[in-house]
Each structure stands twice: as structure tokens, then as C-alpha cells.
Amino acid sequence: MTADTARLRPPAHRVSPRALWYWTVKAAVLWIVLLVPQVIWWFADSDGASLPHVIVGVVWLLLAAVHMVVMPQWRYRVHRWEATDTAVYTQTGWLNQERRIAPISRVQTVDSERGPIEQLFKLANVTVTTASAAGPLKIDGLAAADADQLVTDLTTRVGRTTGDAT
């Protein structure tokens, strides 16, 4: 038996390299939002010493820089996907990683979505949902054309299955 030595391999396909930029911009937006309370604090306490503000600012800069450089690279190495005739398989995350596998016969909807940042980089994401609220498989950072192709493929395969998928 190979059951003892077998390991789950990562899914076959990487996402588009443009996803690196997508994740970087998304992180940048988050860090800019975090800058707002700091600025407000600076104005609210303008007569105080500037040292605490400088310390917080430097910490912010360091964390933002590390996050924006490391996270997209790491994610790009992790994020993968694969769709076979019988199953959809995704791998996502960076520090915390998650592999999700759902049989095609249990798939209920296949959605494709393009947010504003994704449109900037000609990307799209595909979400495959099952009857469980805990089980959507989301593939981020696909090239738009690949996403359309995947949706078409999956829709055809799902259409061949029967039953109410619960």
C-alpha cells in the first residue's frame, strides 16, 4: 500500500504573476488605511513631544515594507489551483495555509468577479461554492482569460452531474 507514504501534492497551476502586484497594492491600501488614525493622533496631540509619533511611524513603515515585500512573494509560491473532471483543488494563504478540495458533483455555483484593483492588472477571481457555508473555494489572481475559461469548463462539468448536491 502506498497509503502510508503518499502525500498530497500541491495543485498543478500557479496563478498569474501579475497577482504579485495585485497583492502588493491590496496590502498598500490596508497600510494607508492604518495611517489614518496615526495622522489624526498627530493632529490631536500637536503640542506633545514628537518622539512617540516618530516611533509609531517607523514601526508602521517597517511592518508595511516587510509585509508588502514578503507577503506577495510568499503567496505567489503558495497560491495554486487545479480543476479535474471530478474535483476542484485550491491552495491559498501564506503564514496560515489552506488546501480545499471539493468534488464537482457537490459544486453549486461558479462565480467570477473582477474588483477595481483586479481590473487594474487584468485579473479576475473565481469562487466555487458548495452547499456548505464553510466550503467556498476561491482562486485569486487569475489572468482574466484563464478565469473565463475555468468558469466555462467548470460550468460544463457541473452541468453533467445530478442531484441537489447536499
Next chain:
Amino acid sequence: MTTTVDVEEEAPVDTGADWRRLSPRMLAVHPVMELRRLIFPLIAVLIGVQSGDGDAGWWALGIGGIGIALGFLRYFTTSYRITPIHVQLRRGLFRRRTLTVPRDRIRTVDVTSNVLHRVFGLARVTVGTGQTDKKNHGVKLDGLAAGAAENLHRELLHRSPAAEEDVQPETVLAALRPAWIRYGPFTLSGLVAIGVLFGLGSRLVNESHVDLTEIGPVHDSMDYLADRPLPVAILLVAAAVIVFTAVASTGGYILSFWNFRLSRHESGTLHVRRGLLTTRSTTIEERRLRGVELSEPLLLRAVRGARVIAIATGLRVGRGAERGGSILLPPAPRAVAVDVAATVIGEAEPLTMALTTHGPRASLRRLTRAVTVSTVLVLVVLAFVLLASAPWWAFWTALVMLPLSMLLARDRSAALGHALAEDWLVSRHGSLVRRRYVLRTDAVIGWNLTTSVFQRRVGLTTLVATTAGGRQSYAIPDVDDAEALRVARAAVPGLLHQFLVD
């Protein structure tokens, strides 16, 4: 799935069945229900009139008056009909809507009557279709005559005409024994009651501008406590809270579960009936049943009690009153709970079989977490002592958290376990609430394997089975990578093999 169709666009679904109305007796019930909501503004007005500041109250009364009027109108605008394939509900005054639910999508039928309903011989019927329940889109018929509600209930779930009364044989699987009430104090539901009372009290005080300390008994007991040394005062308050919680929890148990009865109908449904003042009767189709959950909160476990919850599609496990829909057995002796759960799923093995433990690596993770969290908390307290000159005894008391958290970690490790019976996936975890999930393997509609940085370093995975019922996902935490794969492959054959390498 519930589909909402506007009347003018509605395609003729089927005809022939008559539109029926709610019971005219609900005309008496609705205003009283609305009045209940008005108690606080009313009190505020009464007190406000004396103090000359009752504007807000008057406004609320005005709005409430409109509510009562609308309640009356609801009777005239609501009608429903049951056709062979659909249940249709027509409602609304200015915006007439027809709600159409295909009958084969109906998963649960809930019949509830509160005290007021019971005085007038009425009941509320809620038809659950699963997904849309949360959005309050389901068919809710508030105010049918009790007999009509019972008929409707039978008609919808047993798919037989209302005329064939009581031909369905039923087997009683469990019924409340008065001795079970002794588990009441250990359910802690009384804590909720304390919270509610506290909330109501503070609202009353707020709206009526009464100074609590001027009320005789409150004043006296606060004086009494102020005269004691602090530890004694704390102990006294704690004792009062414990006694009150125990009494309230017992009361809650009796209110919720009096006359509890779980029965199985030949037609393939489980029937739960319970309640002292508000009676509730829930029916679950067995073909929607995906498994059971045996839950043992810490206190209940200490006195060898447990309760049973159904895992069924269309029944989300909610909180508070919502959760009531899926309960199969109130807190009862553990042996009875295991027995009932086994009868419901038709197999005893998944509930009694020994579980595979998760080993020292999983235990170490529990311990690390407990020690980290409690150390941080102790350090926070220490910071308060050093920087904000909090008393030193606060720090010494905080130190108790360390051994307590280690005990908790040990108990959590002991709880961890999983197993695979013939057609059942079994997982157990938790300490404050220990739960044993028994899920049918063919109900697993996907796997999520999550790993954190720390888990990857020691080769552990959290295997999550997703499903359409109950909590939607059931986890086997911190299991060895290879074992996670073995369980996932064995439980759902023919899915993972294509993604394996040697």
C-alpha cells in the same frame, strides 16, 4: 430555496387549492403582542408625566399605536394556500407579494405557541427551507388555530391529506423524566437570564431617571457589603450570583423542556415537542439528517450529563432560541444521551467506539497556547501593579491563571480524538464545551486542510469536513498529516487519489 415572485409577474403555478386565512382570533393577539413592546415607553411616559419630560415616550406610544393598527391589517392582507407542489403565502398591503415555496424544498416545520397564543388556542407555523431561514424570508404563519396548525404541519411533512388523522404510527424515543431537572443548574442558561434582567433593569433606570441607591433594599445591601472586608464582599456577591444562576437555570430548563418528547414517525420524520408556557414542536425529516452532536459543557460533564443536537440540512446551529430548532435531547444523563443519539442515527458504534488520540505534539500545542495566553495576561496585570499602582494581591490572584490554564490544556488534549466507523466520521474536541460530532461520510461535501506556520513545523494538519447541515463544517484539529490524508481518503473514496504523490 425560497423564490419571491411579485403577483403581477407570477406565472400560474397551479390552481385549484383555496386561499386560506389566519385565524380571526389573532386580531386579539397581535395588539397585545405590540403592547408588550410598549411597556417601557409606557412606564417612561407615566414617570415622565410626573417629572415633565415624557416626549420620547409619547413618540414611542404613537409609533406603537401605528404598529397595533398594522397588526390588525395583517389579518386582512395575509392568506396562504397549499397546493400539491407548492406552499404559497400572500401578504402586504401596499406591496402585495406572493411567496412560493416548492414543497419538496421544505425541510422543517416548526409549530410554536406562546402563552398568549395558547390562551386563544392559536399557534405560529414556520416553514423552514434551510438557506433563507436567516434572512427571515421563510413562510411564517402567525396565528393559525391550533387544530389547523397541527393539520397543516401533518399535511406538509407527511404528504398526506389532513383528513387521515393519527394513522401514522409513532415511536417515542425519549421523554423528559422529572429527575433530569437536576441537570438544570449545570446548564448555566441562568447567566443569560441575569444578563437580560441586568439589561432590562438598566434600561428602566435610564428611561425613568431613578437613582438606584435611593431604593431601600439596594441601599441597605450596598451598605452591608461596604462594611465587610473586600474578599468577604466578593465572596458574598459571588455566592449570590451562583445561587441566582442555579435557580434561574433550573427555571429555564423547566420552561424550555417541560413535556419534552422525541418521537419518530413511520413516514420518516423526527418530532420534538417541548415547553411549559411556550410550547414548541419541531419536525425534522430524517432524509435531511446528516448526523448528531453530543455536547457536554464542562459543568454538565462534571455531573455526567450531556445533550444531543441534530446535524441536519436546513437546520443551522444557532444561538439561544434559534438553537432550539435542532435540539434532540435536553441535558440528561450521559448514558441516555448516547442511547438516544444512537437510536436517531440507527447505529451505536460511532458514539461509543474508542477514538484515535492526537498524540503528544497536539497536546504540546494546547499547553503552549494556554501558557502563552495566561502568561501574557499575568504580565498585563503585573504592568498595572507596577505602573498604575494596582494592589499586589491582584498580581498574586492572577498567578492562579497559570495552573488553571494548564489544567484546561490537559483537558483539551484529553478530549482530542477522531475515528472512522463504517459510514460515520467521528470527531471530538473541546473542554469548556466538549463535543463529539458524528457525521455521515456521504454528507461530507468537501475537505479543507489548514496548516499554520507552527503546525507545519511539527507536521500537523487541521482537517475540516464541510457539510450542508448544522455548523457547516466539522474539524478534526491537529491531526498528523498522514493520518489526516488517510481519514479524508477513507471517508470520501475517489476524491483525493488524483492529487497524491508517493
